[in-house]
Amino acid sequence: MSKASVSAADRKAYIVTGPTSGIGRLAAIELAKHGMVILVGRNLRKLDEVASVIQQKKQLAISIACDLSDVQSVRRAAAEIIALNLPIAGLLNNAGIMQMRSTTNALGWDTTFATNHLGPFALTEALLPHLPDSARVIFVASGVEDPKRTPAKAAGFRGGRFISVIASTRGEWQPGGSSNPGFDAYATSKQCILAATMALARENPRLRINAIEPGFTPNTGLGRDANAAFRLVANYILPLLAPFIRYWSTPKRASRLEAKVLTNQSGQTGIYYDERGESMLGSTLVQDRGFQDRVVAETRALLSSV
Template identity: 60%
Template sequence: MNSQNAWIITGPTSGIGRRAALELAAHGTVVLVGRDPARLAVVEHQIEAKGGRAVPIVADFSDVGSVRRAAGEIVALGLPIAGVLNNAGIFPLERRTTPQGWDLTYATNHLGPFAFTEALVPYLPDGANVVFVCSGVEDPERRPAVVAGFRGARFISVEASARGEWKPGGSARPGLDAYATSKQGNLATVLAFAREMPRLRFNAVEPGFSPGSALARDAGPVLVFVSKYVLSPLAPMIKYWSTPKRAARMITEVLTADSDASGVYYDERGEPMRGSAQVRDPEFSARVVSETRTLLATSVNE
């Protein structure tokens, strides 16, 4: 692996993202993209204290204008970018909105990463690998997700999703529908981009349920404590579960692999898996991409 390579990671300040950033530091310069300058500085210091190099870039992924500006800052660095890890994501249990009025989860998890990736694509060298962290909860047939209260992605249209409107019959908690639909958007993006842009590689990972991650930080202090100190030690022994450390190592292996694989969805063990029947339909994933582009083209967040 070329130590001069640069690797972009979003959401690198906690959980799986922080551990992935530390793993990537062994493979070259790490571009840390997140919304909190102080927390970015902490990870930057951790990497540089071990002899690595990190560059912090501030961006709020709920704000399309912010991520486009961040992409421009990264391009201006002139680094030899080998890969991009779209890891940033949130999972509030209730509905929240951006100042623009978009659903906060859908904007942060799908619209922002989509705009960020499209802004970088013209500057990525042939063979660069773009990986999206996805989730099996988008699949209504995935039993563990159903047991947890998910009812799969509830997609009507990208415009409806941005408004926080979901197909009827979903979860009792609107945050679950928003999260599942946003992660389906990530997977649809990977599958469609892999077909559209064969000079690059686009892949997806399902990191497994990691109770020790920071994704469920909005679930309340008691549940967060139980997840971190009671459930997390059990994760390696349970199917579909993982830990931030194991997930980060697997994701890093997928991102840095010397492979031509594109359009592959990897499970928590790094093995190929299948998404929902809906997202596997090429017409559906192409529709998600087309509608996302249309929405972003009319966004006021320039």
């Protein structure tokens, strides 16, 4: 769909990051029932494929290329979205990665931390002044940030290992973490974005800013760089068990939850929803307002230097 024709639309618009696979793809298709969907992701060809699926149903979608690990790319994407001049009803920060081995972006920052925390934060901050009152923002968090959460410990996580935002960009974490490469980066990035959710909700009472723990959903693109054996089990065996195990979910269930919370008219804000759509608490550290404010302040300071 051309941007010229989009600008004339008077329907609600929903922004979805990471919409080309897994939960994000299903959520985008579900949200298209409620209004136009702005698809934000790295691969324009894949974005257009999802847009085509939506458009075949006589619904509206537009693609905007953006690499969330690259702050400048995020800023360009935000400028494109703002230029569309659409009534944005919701922003779903769904995109995320969990690398088995650490990599860095063009700035030398840890890619997991940049993609899961810095990118969504930067995109949201850029769009906040342009969101109408009562617009909804969702960040996808994860219970693995909590070192006391039983299923996370069983999977080998040891919670967020936050030292500082700068240290996180360097791939430096508190000692005593996971023996699995990449787990500390993932848990810390999710801890930071969850803390930021709570701080942003307090700072912006005119908006509805919440977080979701989608549940353990093994057959998503999250662990796409895992070995073939793990992907085989994750894609074809574990999903059969998900409906019967607490804390587990499926992409279909998780996507419906994301769409439900993003279109919820209740006015709730500062809520952390579990995989069943019920309120839950993050780690003790995340509940600390001082920590929430520190994460936001350090993140803003870092991003302003780029």
